[in-house]
Amino acid sequence: MTAKIDTMSPIRAREPEAQNNVTPAPPPGETPFANSTIKLQAEHLNFYYGDFQALHGISLKVKEKQITALIGPSGCGKSTFLRTINRISETIRHTRVEGHIRLDGADILKMDVTSLRRRVGMVFQRPNPFPKSIFENVAYGVRVNGLDKKTPLAETVEKSLKRAALWEEVKDKLHDSALALSGGQQQRLCIARALAVDPEVLLLDEPCSALDPIATAKIEDLLFALKSQCTIVIVTHNMQQAARTADDTGFFLLGKLIEFDRTEVMFRKPSEKQTEDYITGRFG
Amino acid sequence: MKLSFRRKAVNAVMLTLTGACTFLVASVLLVILGYLAWNGLASLNLDFFTKLPVPAGETGGGMAHAILGSAKVLLAAMLIGVPIGFFAGVYLAEFGDGVFPGIIRYTTDLLNGVPSIVIGIFAYALIVLPMRHPSTLAGGIALGVMMIPISLRTTEEFLRAVPVSLREGAMALGAGKARTIFTVVIPAAKSGILSGLMLNLARVAGETAPLLFTAFGNQFWSPGWMLATATLPQVIYAYAISPYEDWRRQAWAAGFVLLVLVLSVNAVARFAIGRTTSRGRS
Numbered sequence: 001m002t003a004k005i006d007t008m009s010p011i012r013a014r015e016p017e018a019q020n021n022v023t024p025a026p027p028p029g030e031t032p033f034a035n036s037t038i039k040l041q042a043e044h045l046n047f048y049y050g051d052f053q054a055l056h057g058i059s060l061k062v063k064e065k066q067i068t069a070l071i072g073p074s075g076c077g078k079s080t081f082l083r084t085i086n087r088i089s090e091t092i093r094h095t096r097v098e099g100h101i102r103l104d105g106a107d108i109l110k111m112d113v114t115s116l117r118r119r120v121g122m123v124f125q126r127p128n129p130f131p132k133s134i135f136e137n138v139a140y141g142v143r144v145n146g147l148d149k150k151t152p153l154a155e156t157v158e159k160s161l162k163r164a165a166l167w168e169e170v171k172d173k174l175h176d177s178a179l180a181l182s183g184g185q186q187q188r189l190c191i192a193r194a195l196a197v198d199p200e201v202l203l204l205d206e207p208c209s210a211l212d213p214i215a216t217a218k219i220e221d222l223l224f225a226l227k228s229q230c231t232i233v234i235v236t237h238n239m240q241q242a243a244r245t246a247d248d249t250g251f252f253l254l255g256k257l258i259e260f261d262r263t264e265v266m267f268r269k270p271s272e273k274q275t276e277d278y279i280t281g282r283f284g
Numbered sequence: 285m286k287l288s289f290r291r292k293a294v295n296a297v298m299l300t301l302t303g304a305c306t307f308l309v310a311s312v313l314l315v316i317l318g319y320l321a322w323n324g325l326a327s328l329n330l331d332f333f334t335k336l337p338v339p340a341g342e343t344g345g346g347m348a349h350a351i352l353g354s355a356k357v358l359l360a361a362m363l364i365g366v367p368i369g370f371f372a373g374v375y376l377a378e379f380g381d382g383v384f385p386g387i388i389r390y391t392t393d394l395l396n397g398v399p400s401i402v403i404g405i406f407a408y409a410l411i412v413l414p415m416r417h418p419s420t421l422a423g424g425i426a427l428g429v430m431m432i433p434i435s436l437r438t439t440e441e442f443l444r445a446v447p448v449s450l451r452e453g454a455m456a457l458g459a460g461k462a463r464t465i466f467t468v469v470i471p472a473a474k475s476g477i478l479s480g481l482m483l484n485l486a487r488v489a490g491e492t493a494p495l496l497f498t499a500f501g502n503q504f505w506s507p508g509w510m511l512a513t514a515t516l517p518q519v520i521y522a523y524a525i526s527p528y529e530d531w532r533r534q535a536w537a538a539g540f541v542l543l544v545l546v547l548s549v550n551a552v553a554r555f556a557i558g559r560t561t562s563r564g565r566s
Contacts, residue, residue: 088456093381114458122456128449131472140467141457190453197457 360424369435
């Protein structure tokens with residue numbers, strides 16, 4: 001299903017931020033499993049909505065070019081955690097963060113928020129295409145970040161749509177409204193939109209919860225293909241999805257990170273009773 | 285058995301009552317339109333749209349000066365009332381939590397309730413008196429002030445109806461607040477806001493009271509913006525109370541033209557609003 005994905009594109013080569021890397025990233029497409037550089041690191045992260053503390057001392061490490069899944073019952077804080085990584089959580093009033101999140105070692109809370117969000121893309125729970133054409137949707141982030149001066153826009157749009165496995169379906173109607181696409185296509189468009197600025201990290205907040213199983217399968221295939229190019233953090237309600245796609249999995253409960261380990265360990269031999277109860281469906 | 289008869293009787297009475305009232309409501313508009321057409325259509329010819337009025341007592345002539353005058357006054361009103369209301373609406377929708385925006389919202393609603401004649405006096409005192417004569421501009425300002433509250437509230441309502449997920453989507457791509465508002469939120473609310481503005485325009489198009497003091501009226505063309513001008517509602521008023529049979533017929537015709545214009549703007553706007561809301565739900 002993953003059509004033609006341009007895995008060999010030298011995306012990282014022209015990123016100025018790549019110089020900050022602790023160790024230089026290997027060329028895309030090369031043995032992603034062997035690499036275990038830490039891309040993102042949360043340290044004692046607390047998050048408050050007004051007086052309510054939604055996250056309690058979260059510490060975890062996200063490895064580069066791997067898929068990290070966050071699971072847990074509704075309201076456990078996994079989405080809140082995801083939303084602090086690109087600081088979109090700041091757009092809600094009366095919220096407060098304590099602790100650190102480091103991207104390649106640099107504290108994101110001290111970064112310029114625009115350059116952070118260019119490096120850390122996000123796909124939301126419900127497809128949220130802008131009421132513009134397919135082309136303009138993908139071009140949006142490129143224009144916002146002024147990247148269209150480097151590469152011709154049409155080229156970037158085509159490449160992004162190919163990476164999101166949507167090109168074949170929309171290449172003849174790039175200037176039609178994005179709202180005319182199906183839900184699954186819209187979600188892949190949102191992924192293409194996020195990919196167009198070549199993010200280093202892609203955050204996905206339950207990206208398949210509004211989609212049918214076929215569209216879900218397409219998105220999962222896509223995640224596998226994208227893994228060689230960027231680090232993926234996915235929040236999901238669907239445990240099979242975490243088991244199928246993720247390298248590492250974290251289990252959240254009531255704002256705490258209960259357990260974080262390799263996915264096969266989490267699903268076969270979790271060390272915490274609460275994790276086991278949740279995974280086997282005894283609650284949640 | 286008796287209970288069942290009572291139930292059926294009550295049902296029949298209520299059905300008749302509600303049905304008759306509904307019919308009455310619907311027929312009022314048709315009666316008004318028909319009556320205007322019956323009385324005015326005879327005077328409605330090409331001259332009505334292209335000629336100036338003839339001296340009292342002669343028959344013929346037209347209302348070209350009032351049609352153009354109305355268009356100019358409404359254009360001025362739009363240029364004043366729409367931007368002020370629109371930008372204030374953007375502010376209230378995007379930054380409008382707290383005491384100060386609450387006060388603005390409240391005073392706006394009060395302004396909306398101010399009788400139009402009071403706004404006319406206000407424009408008279410502030411613009412016509414210092415200038416020493418009525419003008420197209422003064423009429424435009426009076427109607428412009430009347431347009432502000434509704435421009436503001438429709439802009440605010442339609443912007444607030446744009447889903448948070450769209451704003452977040454734009455901001456997650458690195459767009460700042462202003463950029464998000466102007467490139468995603470406002471375009472998403474565009475057709476709703478435009479339709480609201482058209483309804484607003486249609487509403488003030490029929491206003492007469494504020495124009496009596498400000499645009500005043502004129503038997504001739506009114507070049508520029510600084511001279512008194514005729515407008516359709518004012519000419520209807522002046523002609524309808526005149527002693528000349530032909531003038532009164534022309535007043536009916538002008539009423540018919542005004543009503544058709546306002547109704548068609550209304551219909552177009554409502555059609556556009558209907559389309560946006562049904563598309564927004566998909």
